[in-house]
Amino acid sequence: MTPATPADQRRPMRADARRNYDLLVAVATELFREQGADAPMDDIAKRAGVGPGTLYRHFPHRDALLAAVVADSIDALYARAEELLTEEDADEALRLWLVAATRHAGICRGLAASLVSSMYDEGSPLRASCDRMHEAGARLLRRAQQEGSAREEFDAAVLFELVAAVAWVAERSTDGLASAERLLPALSKGLIAGR
Amino acid sequence: MTPATPADQRRPMRADARRNYDLLVAVATELFREQGADAPMDDIAKRAGVGPGTLYRHFPHRDALLAAVVADSIDALYARAEELLTEEDADEALRLWLVAATRHAGICRGLAASLVSSMYDEGSPLRASCDRMHEAGARLLRRAQQEGSAREEFDAAVLFELVAAVAWVAERSTDGLASAERLLPALSKGLIAGR
DNA sequence: ATTGAAAACGGACAGTGTCTCCGGTACGGT
DNA sequence: ACCGTACCGGAGACACTGTCCGTTTTCAAT
Structure with missing residues (x-):
């Protein structure tokens, strides 16, 4: 797959446009990465x-640019x-993905x-990314609820919000990722009943 | 106690200054409250x-004004x-306070x-408020750890960050407080081991 | 190679928000 | 009533966003 591409067009982009886009x-x-998403x-x-x-x-709003940046x-x-769906321990797979997701959201x-925001905004360019994360989390959560011991009462939306919330705290704490790693266990223990 | 007052000064404020301050x-x-803290x-x-x-x-930074607004x-x-410290069930007291704290952080x-931010910023005018919340949470958490079944590995800082995180999500979800009320249980269950 | 229309470029600018400076004003002690 | 001082508040410098439009570049057809 070619790297991030603007909405498909029958005519290919003009060379100078393509150059500037990239x-x-x-x-x-x-x-x-240096200064944050703002x-x-x-x-x-x-x-x-x-x-x-x-x-x-090329990018009418900041979010359009952000979407292109984080797509990969x-x-x-x-x-x-998908890789974690083959892991034997369904609970552990969920836990590991939460860590990965939090780390991802900490890119900038x-x-x-x-x-x-894009989760509640139908037309946001980030919506596609949001949906993909949502779906990925949903599959892992569902399996952990069926095969593991994840509590039944939570859904993927909660999962997504909690990951975002933890990433958000990590963004503004001085010790960055370390902070996320203190918070995630509290979250995991809430989602997954002890064995 | 008189309502919010600027840093104590030997000379009382001039009448017009006091009027404008209030x-x-x-x-x-x-x-x-109408438009948010920004x-x-x-x-x-x-x-x-x-x-x-x-x-x-009167208020050199936005935070100075915000501090005066939320002090009460x-x-x-x-x-x-302090009231909840007299509640018999230490776990339940902690849970109830988390709800109250989340609701408070949702004022605007x-x-x-x-x-x-003020938690990591020594000089912030909000620091005092932050510390008070921190301390209030710490006392309830400590009691829940000793008398109840709150897990030992968490501390008041984690508590504070989690409350803030949940409040933050609630702020930007379309269903507002309802969202916080879906998230808080996940958090409580993580902090407090099942009986 | 030349050419011309479509596409893309990029600077100027209007709108919005933050924060400072400083001439003028009004308070309150004497 | 007076005067020094603290306070007032508007003008304006600065920063960022997003739009408009005259100019330039590309590329396909000749």
Whole structure:
């Protein structure tokens, strides 16, 4: 699969457009990681050496750009879920995926917030990513409820929200990921009844 | 105790200053509740009928204003904790306080974020409120660990972060508090081992 | 190779919000 | 009533977002 592509078009993109598109995604990835998902759009355009007009034509909103930036790693997370579905211990598989998902949402400061927002926004460009995470979590949770000892009363939406919440806390604590790793056990123990 | 007061000064505030101070807190309370904790500062000044200069002299940062606004309800939350310390069932007391704390953090959109930030920021004006909540939670948690069946491995910091996280999710879900009430059980079950 | 229409470029700009500076005002002690 | 001082509040510098539109580039047809 070619890397992130704008909505399919019968006519291929013009060469200069394609070049700028790819360049912008690369620069945004860099800047989001450095400064968080609220890095100034103008700075992204500037660093890519294009005008703001060009940036906004390719990505009308910040979320459109963010979606292009995280698409790859969402794919990886989805693949990880499929891999974990073959793990014998269903509870452990769920636990491991929660860790992976939290780590993913920590790619850049502000991502968790955008993902949660997109969950309630039908038209968000991040919606596709959100749905993929949602589905990946749902499959692991369902199996853990049937084969393992995950409590019946929770669903994938709760799972998603809790992961986002933990990632969000981790974003703003000084000790970063360490904080997430203290919180996740509390969460896992709530979801999964002791054996 | 007189309501929220600026840092004690030997000289009492001048009458006009005092009037503006109180007015600003009242207006901010109103606007934060309506529009969230990121309501434009200029709007607050405008609605209070003062210039932005006046607002910023009394409250140099948004957090200083926010701190004055939430001080009272933090006191109430602290009092609630003391009350719950007399409840027979230590686990149930903790659970009830978590609900109260989550509800408190939901006073206005954006408050949870500011509270968590202040937890890692020595100089934040919200720090005092943060510490009070922290301490209230710590006492209830300690008792639930000794007399009830709260797990030993968690501490008040985790408690605080989890409450903030749940409140944060609730802020941005369309179904608001209902969402928090779906999430809290997962959290409680993680903190408190089944009997 | 030339050409011309469509597509893309990118700078200027309007709108919004934050925060500061400073000339003028009004308070309150004497 | 006076005067020094603390306070007031508007003007404006600065930052970011997103749009508009005249200019430039590309590429396919000739």
